[in-house]
Amino acid sequence: MNWRLVALIVGSLALLAGAVMMAGASPAVALSTLFKGSLGSPQAISGTLRESTPLLIAGLAVFLSLRAGLFNIGVEGQLIVGACACSVIALRFPGPIGIILGTLGAMIAGALWALPAALIKAYRNGHEVITTIMLNNIAGYFTGYLVAGPIRAPGQQNTTTADITPSTHLPNVFNNGPLTVNIGIFVGIVLAILAALWLKRTVAGYELQTVGANSTAAKLAGIRTERVIVKAMLASGAIAGLGGAIQVLAYEGRFYLGFSPGYGFDGLGIALLAGGSAYGVIPAGFLFGVLAKGGVSLGIQQIPKGITVVVLGMAILIAAAIRYRKVKTVA
Amino acid sequence: MHNDLFSNPIFNFLAVTIVLALPLLLGAMGGLTSERSGVINIGLEGMMLIAACACSLAGQKHGPIAGLAAGIFAAIILALLHWLMTQVYRIDHVISGMAINAFGAGGSNFLFNRFYDTTQSASSPMLPIWIYKWIAFLVPIGMWIYLKKTRGGLHLMAVGNDPDKARLVGIQPLKVRFVALLATGIFTGLGGVALVTDTGIFTDDMTAGKGYIALAALILGGWRPIPAMLACIGFAFFSALRLQLEGNQHLPQIPSEAWSSIPYLVTIIALAGLLGKTKAPAGLGKP
Numbered sequence: 001m002n003w004r005l006v007a008l009i010v011g012s013l014a015l016l017a018g019a020v021m022m023a024g025a026s027p028a029v030a031l032s033t034l035f036k037g038s039l040g041s042p043q044a045i046s047g048t049l050r051e052s053t054p055l056l057i058a059g060l061a062v063f064l065s066l067r068a069g070l071f072n073i074g075v076e077g078q079l080i081v082g083a084c085a086c087s088v089i090a091l092r093f094p095g096p097i098g099i100i101l102g103t104l105g106a107m108i109a110g111a112l113w114a115l116p117a118a119l120i121k122a123y124r125n126g127h128e129v130i131t132t133i134m135l136n137n138i139a140g141y142f143t144g145y146l147v148a149g150p151i152r153a154p155g156q157q158n159t160t161t162a163d164i165t166p167s168t169h170l171p172n173v174f175n176n177g178p179l180t181v182n183i184g185i186f187v188g189i190v191l192a193i194l195a196a197l198w199l200k201r202t203v204a205g206y207e208l209q210t211v212g213a214n215s216t217a218a219k220l221a222g223i224r225t226e227r228v229i230v231k232a233m234l235a236s237g238a239i240a241g242l243g244g245a246i247q248v249l250a251y252e253g254r255f256y257l258g259f260s261p262g263y264g265f266d267g268l269g270i271a272l273l274a275g276g277s278a279y280g281v282i283p284a285g286f287l288f289g290v291l292a293k294g295g296v297s298l299g300i301q302q303i304p305k306g307i308t309v310v311v312l313g314m315a316i317l318i319a320a321a322i323r324y325r326k327v328k329t330v331a
Numbered sequence: 332m333h334n335d336l337f338s339n340p341i342f343n344f345l346a347v348t349i350v351l352a353l354p355l356l357l358g359a360m361g362g363l364t365s366e367r368s369g370v371i372n373i374g375l376e377g378m379m380l381i382a383a384c385a386c387s388l389a390g391q392k393h394g395p396i397a398g399l400a401a402g403i404f405a406a407i408i409l410a411l412l413h414w415l416m417t418q419v420y421r422i423d424h425v426i427s428g429m430a431i432n433a434f435g436a437g438g439s440n441f442l443f444n445r446f447y448d449t450t451q452s453a454s455s456p457m458l459p460i461w462i463y464k465w466i467a468f469l470v471p472i473g474m475w476i477y478l479k480k481t482r483g484g485l486h487l488m489a490v491g492n493d494p495d496k497a498r499l500v501g502i503q504p505l506k507v508r509f510v511a512l513l514a515t516g517i518f519t520g521l522g523g524v525a526l527v528t529d530t531g532i533f534t535d536d537m538t539a540g541k542g543y544i545a546l547a548a549l550i551l552g553g554w555r556p557i558p559a560m561l562a563c564i565g566f567a568f569f570s571a572l573r574l575q576l577e578g579n580q581h582l583p584q585i586p587s588e589a590w591s592s593i594p595y596l597v598t599i600i601a602l603a604g605l606l607g608k609t610k611a612p613a614g615l616g617k618p
Contacts, residue, residue: 022445120603130550131602134543134547306437306442329420
């Protein structure tokens with residue numbers, strides 16, 4: 001057993017328990033509140049699946065870039081740009097055609113938003129983390145400007161677009177009283193499976209992972225690493241954009257200021273937890289969905305909601321420490 | 332006479348620029364010590380945020396000095412956590428930085444909502460802001476001298492450029508980086524404290540991307556203290572200009588979002604190599 005890892009996990013749990021007690025609740029009650037709020041009733045499960053959908057897709061977007069050795073921190077920006085584009089298109093073309101065009105538009109928007117980072121990484125060797133952080137901020141300001149002015153719903157006080165028509169919504173698969181499950185979550189799951197197969201079974205997928213594992217070796221083996229980097233980044237951006245589209249078409253029905261509570265960031269945690277296979281994104285996304293949904297119940301219990309963000313941070317550190325556990329400390 | 336001078340719009344504008352530049356300058360210097368030692372640091376935002384929160388809370392209970400101390404202490408904790416995760420646990424620097432930002436955002440929200448005494452007056456007592464002005468403008472000059480002229484500074488640069496070679500000549504990157512991140516904690520702590528001194532009270536996400544702009548300024552300045560300082564002042568100048576020009580009827584209206592995007596856009600253009608070559612420390616991210 002790795003003592004460093006044990007120390008990290010025990011330390012994190014102790015800190016969390018301390019924080020919860022500091023907030024005047026018992027850790028056991030907090031934990032049961034968390035699970036009751038996320039899995040305790042059909043409504044809670046519906047909510048958890050809803051929360052899991054964008055997380056799963058965002059996690060998949062980060063995962064794909066991670067396999068190519070890239071940190072796409074820009075999923076956040078690509079997702080909101082995609083959601084914004086999707087809601088504009090879906091408002092313009094109601095009905096199934098709007099779903100298709102909106103989804104495509106969102107994927108293109110997401111990929112375009114990743115393009116500068118992709119090109120700068122591939123051809124200028126500028127760190128993609130920095131460029132995507134900058135692009136996230138620009139995406140926030142850009143969509144904020146759009147939704148405050150040009151695309152704001154007429155006569156609306158809030159910074160939001162109009163609602164898309166019910167015929168443009170993605171249908172529910174189950175609609176059994178309190179348990180409603182939208183097709184969106186299945187889109188995410190299918191996408192994860194497809195990505196896993198693509199990475200495993202295709203030449204392009206193999207090349208992508210080779211570049212991620214060792215780009216010098218890949219280059220020597222004749223892979224055009226620059227192109228692979230650009231493609232991986234664009235694919236990651238397109239998936240992120242798709243995540244935004246699903247969120248609009250399946251659940252939100254509109255785009256508004258503050259659309260994403262940090263899906264891109266959570267996506268990094270999910271991708272790290274997922275380990276080596278895209279299948280892992282599915283349970284990891286679900287786990288983050290449980291935290292997100294259960295965190296709302298904690299908030300009702302007078303425990304400030306920031307604690308769930310801290311938990312996510314710890315989850316990321318622990319997942320990363322597991323991943324890097326074989327690396328020795330050197331002086 | 333004194334009053335006349337400061338009611339002059341140009342002086343007012345300069346004063347606004349300087350106040351806006353303070354957190355950027357201190358944040359960028361925090362990033363400088365970290366990245367010059369080879370530790371990628373995207374966690375500046377979280378460190379400044381937790382410092383602002385701690386300063387506001389401790390300031391309310393125990394006065395301005397305690398606020399300053401608590402702010403610096405809180406940022407040091409996060410900075411040293413970053414050291415622990417990247418150097419001892421050896422996880423990727425970007426991942427650790429993201430986690431630091433999560434701790435900053437979530438932790439400050441938790442602590443402030445839990446401990447802020449709403450029955451007391453809204454703003455906490457703070458030290459006068461001129462103190463931070465002096466510090467913020469002296470630190471980059473000090474850093475410049477330190478990096479160029481002292482043994483410690485050369486060791487720091489050596490570790491950042493090539494940790495393996497540094498090991499060969501007997502420098503221990505682990506120790507050098509510990510000190511570097513301690514300094515990062517102090518500087519980002521001061522940055523967060525300066526930020527909350529300006530407003531008087533902590534609010535959720537009050538850094539609003541200033542940690543990232545500080546990082547952008549550092550990159551734009553080619554990881555050198557004086558150019559980074561100039562980049563910070565430049566970004567602050569544009570923010571101040573925006574505040575000045577907004578709502579002026581005679582000028583064409585530029586959306587405030589476009590103004591706010593300038594630092595980020597400039598950084599992307601710089602990274603694309605369109606503003607000449609900037610050289611990152613060669614050992615950035617290396618163990």
